[in-house]
Amino acid sequence: MSTLDPHLQDIYDVVLRRNPGEDEFHQAVFEVFESLDPVVKKHPEFADSKVLERLCEPERQIIFRVPWVNDGGEIEINRGFRVEFSSILGPYKGGLRFHPSVNLGIIKFLGFEQIFKNALTGMPIGGGKGGSDFDPKGRSDREIMAFCQSFMTELYRHIGEHTDVPAGDIGVGGREIGYLFGQYKRITNRYESGVLTGKGLGWGGSLVRKEATGYGTVFFVNEMLKSRGDSFDGKRLVVSGSGNVAVYAIEKAQQLGATVIACSDSGGYVVDRAGIDLELLKELKEVRRERISLYAAQRPSASYVTDGSIWDVECDIALPCATQNELDEDAAIQLVKNGVCAVAEGANMPTTPGATRVFGDAGVLFAPGKAANAGGVATSALEMQQNASRDSWSHEYTEERLAGIMAGIHERCAAAADEYGAPGNYVVGANTSSFVQLAEAVLALGVI
Ligand code: NDP
Ligand code: 2IT
Numbered sequence: 001m002s003t004l005d006p007h008l009q010d011i012y013d014v015v016l017r018r019n020p021g022e023d024e025f026h027q028a029v030f031e032v033f034e035s036l037d038p039v040v041k042k043h044p045e046f047a048d049s050k051v052l053e054r055l056c057e058p059e060r061q062i063i064f065r066v067p068w069v070n071d072g073g074e075i076e077i078n079r080g081f082r083v084e085f086s087s088i089l090g091p092y093k094g095g096l097r098f099h100p101s102v103n104l105g106i107i108k109f110l111g112f113e114q115i116f117k118n119a120l121t122g123m124p125i126g127g128g129k130g131g132s133d134f135d136p137k138g139r140s141d142r143e144i145m146a147f148c149q150s151f152m153t154e155l156y157r158h159i160g161e162h163t164d165v166p167a168g169d170i171g172v173g174g175r176e177i178g179y180l181f182g183q184y185k186r187i188t189n190r191y192e193s194g195v196l197t198g199k200g201l202g203w204g205g206s207l208v209r210k211e212a213t214g215y216g217t218v219f220f221v222n223e224m225l226k227s228r229g230d231s232f233d234g235k236r237l238v239v240s241g242s243g244n245v246a247v248y249a250i251e252k253a254q255q256l257g258a259t260v261i262a263c264s265d266s267g268g269y270v271v272d273r274a275g276i277d278l279e280l281l282k283e284l285k286e287v288r289r290e291r292i293s294l295y296a297a298q299r300p301s302a303s304y305v306t307d308g309s310i311w312d313v314e315c316d317i318a319l320p321c322a323t324q325n326e327l328d329e330d331a332a333i334q335l336v337k338n339g340v341c342a343v344a345e346g347a348n349m350p351t352t353p354g355a356t357r358v359f360g361d362a363g364v365l366f367a368p369g370k371a372a373n374a375g376g377v378a379t380s381a382l383e384m385q386q387n388a389s390r391d392s393w394s395h396e397y398t399e400e401r402l403a404g405i406m407a408g409i410h411e412r413c414a415a416a417a418d419e420y421g422a423p424g425n426y427v428v429g430a431n432t433s434s435f436v437q438l439a440e441a442v443l444a445l446g447v448i
Contacts, residue, residue: 002034004037005029006220008033008040008052011052012031012033013057014053015421016043017260019108022105022108022109023104024324024325024349025105025108025112027109027353028109028258028349030353031353033052035420035428035431035432036289036431036432038421038432039432041421041437042205043436045443046355047209048160048220048259049442050097050444051443054226054442055220055442056112056233057084057085058083059084059085059102060080060083060084060158060225061081061083061084062080062081062082062083062084062130062152062158063079063081063104064079064155065077065079065080065149066078066079066134066147066154067150068143068150069146070143070180071140071142073294074246078133078147079133080099080155081107081128081131081132082103082129082130082152082164083105083107083111083128083129083130083332084111084158084164084246085111085114085126085127085129085214086438087126087233087249087436088115088117088126088438088442088445089115089124089125089437089441090124090125090127091160091161091162091163091164091165092126092127092128092163092164092165093114093118093125093126093127093164093165093377093380093381094111094114094127094128094129094130094166094167094169095110095128095131095167095168095169095172095187096129096130096132096166096167096171096172096176096180097110097130097132097171097321098131098132098170099131099133099170099171099173100133100134100135100369103133106324107131108129108170108345109324109348110129110163110348111127111128111237113349114127114128114129114377115127115336115434115438116434116438117369117370117373117377118368118374118377118432119434119438120266120409120412120430121374121377121378121381121409121435122409123381123405124381125133125165125377128164128167130166130173130363131169132147132151134135134151135171136171138303138381141175144175144176144179144439145179148180149179149182149183151180151218152155152179152180152183152184153183153213155189156184159195161194161388164222165194165195165196166180166196166197166383167197167198167225167380167415168244168329170243172198173198174198174199174205174210177197177198177200178200178203179248179255181195181199181203183203183259187357193387194384194387194388197209197380197383198210198380198383198443204383204387205446206379206392207393207394207398208247208395209379209380209383210244210248210379210381211243211248211310211374211399212379212402213346213373213375214244214248214249214250214251214252214379214403215248215249215375216371216372216373216375216378216379217234217319217321217367217373217374217400218248218249218253218256218319218377218407219406219407220406220410221365221367222256223406224342224365224367224410224426227410227414230341231256231257232253232257232317233258235259235314235316236258236259236317237256237259237261237315238260238261238262238263238310238311238315238317238318238319239253239262239263239271239346240263240269240310240319240321240326240327240347241263241265241321241322241346242263242281242322243265243285245279245321245347245373245376246283246319246321246322246346247278247285247318248392249346250276253317254275254276255269257361259275260275261273261275261276261313261315262310262313263276263292263310264292264322265291265292267293268293268305268306269294269310270292270293270295270303270304270442271303271305272294272295272300272301272303273301274299275301278297280298280299288415290378299396308339309334311332311334311335312331312334314339314406315338315340316339316341318335318342319344319345319346320342320345320346320350320351321346321347323347323350324347324348325350325351326347326350327350327352327355328355328358329342329354329355329357329358331355332351332354332355332358335359336362336364336371341364341365342360342364342365342366342367343364343366344366345372346372346373347369348369349369351366356427358367360425362392364406364427365424366427367425368426368427368430368431370431370434371426374405374406374409375405378402378406379401379403382398382402395411406416411432412433413426413430414426414431414445415429415433415434416428416430416433416436417429417430419432420432
């Protein structure tokens with residue numbers, strides 16, 4: 001672990017003391033603080049106004065009981081969360097995660113990341129995150145609906161198109177957003193389209209939102225490659241996960257001429273040297289909601305591996321698109337040994353700090369999630385724009401907007417990295433550029 005400037009260390013110590021046991025939150029804060037020394041030196045007014053202390057304390061943290069009845073007639077109790085972290089740039093905005101590992105610390109790390117990510121998009125959105133320790137795996141459609149309805153029966157009083165606008169994340173896709181929106185509409189008697197994003201296309205959703213995070217990650221990598229006179233053409237990719245982000249990262253990378261040779265789920269990974277058959281993958285994951293092991297069972301060119309790590313598979317570009325801390329230092333050393341030239345975080349904080357350092361030392365192009373996966377939330381903001389104007393845009397126009405936003409984020413990160421003495425370091429670029437924008441707004445709005 002690197003050391004912090006004493007002023008930043010003091011603030012970080014308070015974060016540790018006030019938020020005991022929340023390891024992922026501590027990690028997310030530390031990773032931002034590591035970049036900020038040159039900024040706080042250049043702008044003493046930020047320290048005087050306690051900007052960082054204010055940004056590290058969520059504006060509001062909501063924890064609630066979610067009781068519901070399963071198909072066996074039994075009552076189950078889950079815990080729901082919504083952390084409304086910062087509304088300095090706009091209404092709280094960020095996804096909902098349904099996964100058994102969810103706890104307050106995980107939601108806080110995600111909410112904290114979201115503040116900076118959303119600032120980077122240049123759109124008027126604050127940061128928040130929510131979810132539940134509910135495990136959707138193996139649940140019937142009726143059980144998913146019952147859970148979503150109960151979850152919204154509490155959440156509805158805290159959200160609104162000008163207040164807080166949730167969307168999907170792990171375990172929450174179009175089906176869940178539908179049940180959540182339906183219950184919100186029923187309770188409030190309002191057809192308030194802008195209260196949730198990731199909606200279905202027939203009832204207020206935006207074209208390209210489903211694809212946006214994965215596409216955006218690939219657009220960002222394309223910009224990084226271009227800066228070195230390179231492209232996706234002929235590159236071999238490994239993409240972890242096989243959910244929403246992974247599937248559409250695979251789709252766009254293939255469209256740009258790459259071959260994706262591996263993807264995964266929490267049970268293991270698939271290697272397919274002929275290139276992932278996207279139609280089969282979508283059918284299995286999006287229609288049948290099946291496991292990745294079935295992919296290998298149906299594709300002669302593929303094998304399914306349950307021991308070892310997907311990062312052992314030799315590739316030119318690696319896209320971790322599953323979950324936090326899934327790519328550690330050993331995996332990074334292996335990827336570098338195998339000649340990886342670029343790594344981009346489609347997931348939130350998938351790369352451990354040690355792994356990030358390995359990539360930096362080896363001169364590998366590395367895109368932090370705040371920048372690389374911001375296309376999802378940016379397209380959510382485009383969905384909000386369409387809802388506010390009661391309009392819907394074409395696929396081509398929306399994708400063009402997304403590509404423009406990702407190119408803009410790349411440019412901002414590169415420029416800020418240069419300004420703060422770390423050329424080519426997208427981690428420093430993303431953290432400093434978003435922090436300065438937030439800090440200026442914090443000062444402008446007074447002590448609130
Ligand atoms: P999905 O639920 O659609 O897919 C998640 C995928 O990751 C599944 O293949 C899942 O496998 C795998 N996975 C989840 N947890 C673990 C774990 N503990 N170990 C190994 N594999 C795991 O989620 P998304 O694709 O939407 O999200 C993936 C990542 O991208 C998350 O980090 C999310 O925060 C981030 N993200 C998502 C955005 C979005 O718009 N959806 C936007 C920006 C970031 P299994 O089915 O076996 O659990
Ligand atoms: O992590 C993320 O940026 C998301 N899960 C998407 C959030 C959103 O509001 O679209």
